[in-house]
Amino acid sequence: MPIDMIQIQEVIDNFPGLSIKKSLKKEKIISGKFELNDSYNGIRMVDDFEIEITIHSNYPEILPKIKEIGNKIDPKYGHIYLDRSLCLATEGDMKINLFPNFKLIDWMNNYVIPYFYSYSYYKKYNGVYPFGDRSHGAKGILEYYVEFFKVNKLEEAREYLKIVSKKEYKGHYLCPCGSGKKIRNCHKEKIYKLMNPEYCTFYKDDLNMILEEEKNYD
Template sequence: MSYGLSYEVKQILDSQPRLIMVENDIEWIIQGVYKYSLDYDGHIAQGERNIKLIVQKNFPNSIPKFYVSDYPEHIEHIYQDGNVCLATIGEMIYFLNENPSLIAFIKKFVNAFIYTLDWFEKYNTYPFGDRKHGYKGLLDYYLNDLKLTKDQYKKMVIMIYEDKYRGHIPCLCGSGKKLRDCHGKYMLPIIKNASYKNEFITEAYMILTKDGKNVSRKSSE
């Protein structure tokens, strides 16, 4: 464990006395009761959740896995085993490349999901708008946030899969900029990291084969 990650884990455990950490050769497992008080636009969610966060020892070169128990049967974005679909692989990779911090990851993705879960239990709606489920929800990030068409997303996937990234070529989005000055900032962290690349390609397979069943507990197109 690097000093920075070790310090962050200690901070988490110090601030959450009902969490424990179990270590093995490849990962740290942080689990137990997570106490939260989260404020979004003046709306406060408070409570406790039984959670598990699995952090690979090569973090931030791999994406943590988050599990939660005791959730509503009909809420989406949770796998059968309780593993939460926090966001798209591409979004989390880009975030970790810019913010290689476990605490920042928890604040950005874990706390946002816990707030969503709390809100959903109370109001049976989603506080930030309900992103689409299954492969459509995953694809939306690339279409809306990265401003790509589906065909451009396919080109992005092929370029990453076949290691054909070249920073000097025109960007696949048609902006007229060089790839390195445009969408290359999203692609390069994936290409340079075998773990990221594997997760990205796995997600791309689900998206391009419309395999929504692997992404949400109740698949819907």
């Protein structure tokens, strides 16, 4: 599948410090200076980073990978993978939020900019995260689904994932959130969204990772 050059050009137009570094059959690599100038709750962060973004030919099924290549981010910062790519969010988070009309510019605006804003804020304010901080591994994935389903407990989020994974939606059952309402009068829309075939692989991968990690703790 050819990579959408219109989407790449849109990113370059909006972030003029970036340009195409390599154009290969299976991937495109854009790199250069990423200039941060963003605010949250009235606090503005201005900074710049050298970055490299790899876009696979199977995009958007395979999400872009981004690295900070200027050695500006502290290696001890928790949200970096072993290959030095940046942990922007869980894969399920990005795919569920941006699909089915995934656009590179939306990925930049919704995940890349907040990542660098959060890091700059974290450094300036001695380890404080402006948007909060999710855990790593299965717990972090469940924390995303707590936000997605708008519930309070990890166990409740896990129950919703099991329902949609096994296609065991019963609208007359009591909702796992503990509201006392039937599912059809409570979390029906969220459940239906994930049961859509376009989204099934996203949450199933997350659920498998959760169950595998929990099994290792038994």
